[in-house]
Amino acid sequence: MNKFINQKEAASLFSKQAETFTVIKNPEGIYPLCDIVPLxxxxxxxxxxxxxxxxxxxxxxxxTEGLCIHSLEYMVRKITRRMQTSHWNGLDPLVDYPHIIGNSTTRHVEYLIETYGKNIRENELKRSFLDAALWFLTNGEDDQRIKEVRQNLIALNCNVILEFAETIKKQSRDTKIARQKLPDTVLSSCFKAVQPLSFTQTVKMAIDIYYQRYHEILAAIDAHKAIPGMDRSDSLIxxxxxxxxxxxxxxxxxxxxxxxxxxxxxxxxxxxxxxxxxxxxxxxxxxxxxxxxxxxxxxxxxxxxxxxxxxxxxxxxxxxxxxxxxxxxxxxxxxxxxxxxxxxxxxxxxxxxxxxxxxxxxxxxxxxxxxxxxxxxxxxxxxxxxxxxxxxxxxxxxxxxxxxxxxxxxxxxxxxxxxxxxxxxxxxxxxxxxxxxxxxxxxxxxxxxxx
Ligand SMILES: [Mg+2]
Missing domain, CATH: 3.40.50.1000 (HAD superfamily/HAD-like)
Incomplete structure (x- = not known):
């Protein structure tokens, strides 16, 4: 088989592979625009x-539907500062669920930011994101997730959190580090660095808040411990x-x-x-x-x-x-x-x-x-x-x-x-x-x- 063939030869070779093909659109920045795949x-x-x-x-x-929905709702509650059901009933199964199940996490979070964006308290979004980032850096167990959090912090000029996390890790003898409160000086320098917030930045920050809650629950299940802020665990998985x-x-x-x-x-x-x-x-x-x-x-x-x-x-x-x-x-x-x-x-x-x-x-x-x-x-x-x-x-x-x-x-x-x-x-x-x-x-x- 020749390594390089022209368009006509490619079309002929391709058509022999299958009766039906699927077209898969690639994400932005990936070549080619789409893959055409034999089925x-x-x-x-x-x-x-x-x-x-x-x-x-x-x-x-x-x-794990219950777990994902809970973590998404928790994220919305956090960034809109409405943790109590007396402040907000929560996600609507009829209206919201079709948009937050079965697609990618990014798509789910985009929908929620589009829908509930007007209620976001900007400082709560920043604070919750920075807390989530610190949790991953000090307690996260998945290397890929930690890498993504680091990239996000750097992109948002919040390198100070990376340094703060390193200091905590050096001071602690335990592998599991109790949840840390970010000092006001660290918070205010990050608050200044992260502005103004674009839609894409908001989504990225919200994704980290969602994953932090998701992984915090998984870690509790894995360690057979009670889930913080939750008394129902049986129906999650x-x-x-x-x-x-x-x-x-x-x-x-x-x-x-x-x-x-x-x-x-x-x-x-x-x-x-x-x-x-x-x-x-x-x-x-x-x-x-x-x-x-x-x-x-x-x-x-x-x-x-x-x-x-x-x-x-x-x-x-x-x-x-x-x-x-x-x-x-x-x-x-x-x-x-x-x-x-x-x-x-x-x-x-x-x-x-x-x-x-x-x-x-x-x-x-x-x-x-x-x-x-x-x-x-x-x-x-x-x-x-x-x-x-x-x-x-x-x-x-x-x-x-x-x-x-x-x-x-x-x-x-x-x-x-x-x-x-x-x-x-x-x-x-x-x-x-x-x-x-x-x-x-x-x-x-x-x-x-x-x-
Ligand atoms: Mg599936």
Missing amino acids: AEKIEKPLKQVKAVVCDMDGTTTT EPMPGIGIYLALIKGLLGDEIEKLIPLLTYAYEQKAGKPWSGEEDFIRKLVHTSRIFEKHPAKIAIVTSSIFYEARIVMTQVFQLLKRDAESWPLSIERKSRILETFSTVKNGYDAFVTASDSNEIRLKPHRDLYSIALHQMGIHQNDFDKVIGFEDSESGTIAIRAAGVGLCCAVPFHETKGHDLSAASFILHGGVPEAILNHYSFIKTGAGL
Whole structure:
């Protein structure tokens, strides 16, 4: 193959690669303006064998919706100095939520600044940003985030915070440093340096305030400590309905005993779909057959997320604690249950690959294929076997990324916040989520497939 070809040859070579392409607009400053990417042909029929599953984290495997919304609302409260509900009721689920879930953090924060900008108290914004920056510099655990905070401070001429943080770290013997109050002299020099504030600067500062709250909560969850200023922690991070059973099924841990989990599966379907489940008359026979196939040929599974590793590690550790707790009550034989509990004991035992934004870069996250390609590579799935892979996603960009990575059987599992997304890249749209994939599609394995 020639290394340099002309436009005509490129067009010819390109058209041979796929029937459908996607156009991905690149961020400003990136060449070229857009990438034109071939998509794997859609697979809409069941497979003879499933070798691997690639699965998005937030919105598909877990919900951290409560955590993100809380942190965004906290940020708005901080910068508008309305911490009490008596001053402001908070974000409106009907009006605000469609704009703050399912897109990039920058986009979510831009929306909130556009919407609530008129209530911002400029000094509160600056003070909260500087507090957040200091927290990351003295307590932050993710290097990339710390780097971004440093860049922000330098861009806003607030280098004095960097020096102040260094002094605190030198004086402290502990790795965990108690929250510090910024001296008035430091604050006033920064207040003068940061003015006037542009929209972009305001958004950048607000993003740091949001992330500080988000990471402060994650750190508390990780350390099994109470969350500062909050008494509800259970509903912030939870597995999506049916995820535990699906993991156990494709890992070949259920065998004939899947029949005993049908009431749990139908309940999980109803939770997800919000309506009663109905299926074929002989679904039990087909379901058991599928489970036996997985028992003989377990599939590999990867989690693929645009969250950074620090966030994904804590979220998934919490999810696995809940999965293990749930599995303890499953009505299964002792032998099977102990193998399942062992699998759910750590995230590493449950997944064959764990791919996060930290494995790539902000400019190459979904809808680019990179994270999914890395996952397939890490699991050792050869290109010839991409037609034996299933992908699960809840968002438009995620479904495109799966197809762009060469996986044709893409399932969209929308939840109420991503219902407005264009999910046409997916072969199947499952409002009943993963339980629907198991109960109605027999995990996309041909029901006549031999054992
Ligand atoms: Mg998602």
